[in-house]
Amino acid sequence: MSADSRIAAITARIVERSKPHREPYLDRVRNAAAKGVHRSVLGCGNLAHGFAVCSPSEKVALSGDTVPNLGIITSYNDMLSAHQPFETYPALIRQAAHEAGGIAQVAGGVPAMCDGVTQGQPGMELSLFSRDLIAMAAGIGLSHNMFDSTVYLGVCDKIVPGLMIAAMTFGHLPAVFIPAGPMTSGLPNDEKSRVRQLFAEGKVGRDELLEAESKSYHGPGTCTFYGTANSNQMLMEIMGFHLPGASFINPGTPLRDALTREATKRALAITALGNEFTPAGEMIDERSIVNGVVGLHATGGSTNHTMHLVAMARAAGIVLTWQDISELSDIIPLLARVYPNGLADVNHFHAAGGMGYLIAQLLKKGLLHDDVRTVFGQGLDAYAIDVKLGANGAVHREPAPTQSHDPKVLATVDHPFQPTGGLKMLTGNLGKAVIKISAVKPERHVIEAPAKIFHDQSELQAAFKEGRLEGDFVAVVRFQGPKANGMPELHKLTTVLGILQDRGQTVALVTDGRMSGASGKVPSAIHVTPEAKEGGPIARIREGDIIRLDAIHGTIDVLVDACELASRAPAEADLSHNEFGMGREMFAPFRAAVGAAEHGASVIFH
Ligand SMILES: O=C(O)[C@H](O)[C@@H](O)[C@H](O)[C@H](O)COP(=O)(O)O
Ligand code: SF4
Numbered sequence: 001m002s003a004d005s006r007i008a009a010i011t012a013r014i015v016e017r018s019k020p021h022r023e024p025y026l027d028r029v030r031n032a033a034a035k036g037v038h039r040s041v042l043g044c045g046n047l048a049h050g051f052a053v054c055s056p057s058e059k060v061a062l063s064g065d066t067v068p069n070l071g072i073i074t075s076y077n078d079m080l081s082a083h084q085p086f087e088t089y090p091a092l093i094r095q096a097a098h099e100a101g102g103i104a105q106v107a108g109g110v111p112a113m114c115d116g117v118t119q120g121q122p123g124m125e126l127s128l129f130s131r132d133l134i135a136m137a138a139g140i141g142l143s144h145n146m147f148d149s150t151v152y153l154g155v156c157d158k159i160v161p162g163l164m165i166a167a168m169t170f171g172h173l174p175a176v177f178i179p180a181g182p183m184t185s186g187l188p189n190d191e192k193s194r195v196r197q198l199f200a201e202g203k204v205g206r207d208e209l210l211e212a213e214s215k216s217y218h219g220p221g222t223c224t225f226y227g228t229a230n231s232n233q234m235l236m237e238i239m240g241f242h243l244p245g246a247s248f249i250n251p252g253t254p255l256r257d258a259l260t261r262e263a264t265k266r267a268l269a270i271t272a273l274g275n276e277f278t279p280a281g282e283m284i285d286e287r288s289i290v291n292g293v294v295g296l297h298a299t300g301g302s303t304n305h306t307m308h309l310v311a312m313a314r315a316a317g318i319v320l321t322w323q324d325i326s327e328l329s330d331i332i333p334l335l336a337r338v339y340p341n342g343l344a345d346v347n348h349f350h351a352a353g354g355m356g357y358l359i360a361q362l363l364k365k366g367l368l369h370d371d372v373r374t375v376f377g378q379g380l381d382a383y384a385i386d387v388k389l390g391a392n393g394a395v396h397r398e399p400a401p402t403q404s405h406d407p408k409v410l411a412t413v414d415h416p417f418q419p420t421g422g423l424k425m426l427t428g429n430l431g432k433a434v435i436k437i438s439a440v441k442p443e444r445h446v447i448e449a450p451a452k453i454f455h456d457q458s459e460l461q462a463a464f465k466e467g468r469l470e471g472d473f474v475a476v477v478r479f480q481g482p483k484a485n486g487m488p489e490l491h492k493l494t495t496v497l498g499i500l501q502d503r504g505q506t507v508a509l510v511t512d513g514r515m516s517g518a519s520g521k522v523p524s525a526i527h528v529t530p531e532a533k534e535g536g537p538i539a540r541i542r543e544g545d546i547i548r549l550d551a552i553h554g555t556i557d558v559l560v561d562a563c564e565l566a567s568r569a570p571a572e573a574d575l576s577h578n579e580f581g582m583g584r585e586m587f588a589p590f591r592a593a594v595g596a597a598e599h600g601a602s603v604i605f606h
Helices: 005-033 044-051 055-063 084-099 122-142 157-170 187-198 207-217 227-237 252-267 286-299 305-317 322-329 346-351 355-366 457-463 492-502 564-567 584-593
Strands: 067-074 103-109 149-155 175-178 385-389 395-399 421-430 432-434 448-456 473-477 505-511 522-530 546-550 557-558
Touching: 005 084, 005 286, 005 322, 044 055, 044 432, 055 084, 067 084, 067 122, 067 252, 084 103, 084 149, 084 252, 084 346, 103 122, 103 385, 122 157, 122 395, 122 584, 149 157, 149 252, 149 322, 149 395, 157 175, 157 305, 157 385, 175 421, 187 207, 252 346, 252 385, 252 395, 286 305, 286 355, 305 322, 322 421, 395 557, 421 546, 448 457, 448 505, 457 473, 473 492, 473 546, 492 505, 505 546
Parallel strands: 067 103, 067 149, 149 175, 421 557, 448 473, 473 505, 505 522
Antiparallel strands: 385 395, 421 432, 432 522, 448 546, 546 557
């Protein structure tokens, strides 16, 4: 079935807008791909260094140009529960490559930050910049130019987007993303949040809080809420960079290893040496990107992808805008209720039918482009499947269920949880912003209240502790944009604002900063552009001004006369404490060079 005409029209608009970037990009990819086996341009010295540690037979193979060599980019470390399983992947991949008649080498490693460890800490101010740094680091590994195909080992927030930017930059090579899978379910996410609120109100002590947190985050794998990391898995599957069904299989299971072996063999099968050559930069096109946005809306995915997906697309010469995202939100229904958009976690989502059921439902109504290329071949219908371990220990796929196994977690496309995706763009005299309302109760979709202004999230937390946050208000937390301090997530505010909201106060947040993909129940206009550091209108708001946030009509305004607003000198903030400590002194060039949030907040593309 062809895509819904409204979706096709938005895709056509993106194609037209992208031409000035996409056509030269494709020329570069095709020229690079036409050069054949890339290591053949290396001199003997280059090659000898490149295969010095290989076995004699591998050296002979790599000396020639008939055996495919697979470059592994790994983001293993012990800080991210989601990335710790990657420690053993290179050995598994080398073995699978050998079985397939190929060779695999770790081309390089990339840094990976756990936003959970740095949440509310100075390190979070490096987080957004780490995305582009990861892309650059992956490029360093791939620049050895020894490879005919690539596999990327990454899961979390900035890592998959950074790896995707690298994969698009090296778009002449095939790219298969290999995930590690979700942590098994622990303490439910809503119970974790309840204990947090009790702690913030002084009703439980640190021991109780640490016990709850540790029962929630308890082992290897991705945290089980539907935040940016799990939104990444959804995107890699619906855009065709994972093998079908790979996203949400738990680590340390036979099926997980079978999927890793299969992905390795698939990456070696789609090189220019075979007859299914699938260079990543040509595999992905505007339809794949639109499919990613559709998946984001249908699942209530992370707001961070209003920047990361924009940057990932731009790396392939595709120009995606907030307007595209917002208009697709009006078309795509919400089919999944996964925390913070519900009580279920990603394990429950997978058990209810998971990605295969979701894709099947969306395809049924033409809400996805089916005619796309993927690492698995032509057509997205190959992803409308349920994956299991076959009798011989290999991956076995069956058609996706036609009914949800849990209608409270996965709805049908004919009877969705909400008729729209709930990830909207807001515009008004404060500029542009983004809001996710899939986790916000309908009665809170329009907020009008006086502004309380903060230049740091710790100021708001202190005001809460001192009992100064009474009545209805819109918290304006500014100087949190990319140029100010690296645009940190302000997820710690969710607990405080959630308490006040639960007490019956009408509260909302307006910020040029970010929120975690795990944030949700408090109406928040985030990524406000232009940012305060750039003198944007958010810097002209004064204490007590009335702010109106309307997610229904897509507006964000301060109710002040236009001449009065223009006559105000923009506020200034002392950002000296953001320039040193925890490595921030090394990122001054990033703060100086970074572009606007609506263009992906990148130091690579503007
Ligand atoms: O965008 C995201 O999904 C978040 O960055 C997430 O990866 C982060 O780790 C949260 O902070 C975890 O939630 P808690 O801080 O509530 O544990
Ligand atoms: S989901 Fe977030 S908290 Fe969990 S491992 Fe990934 S980055 Fe860390």
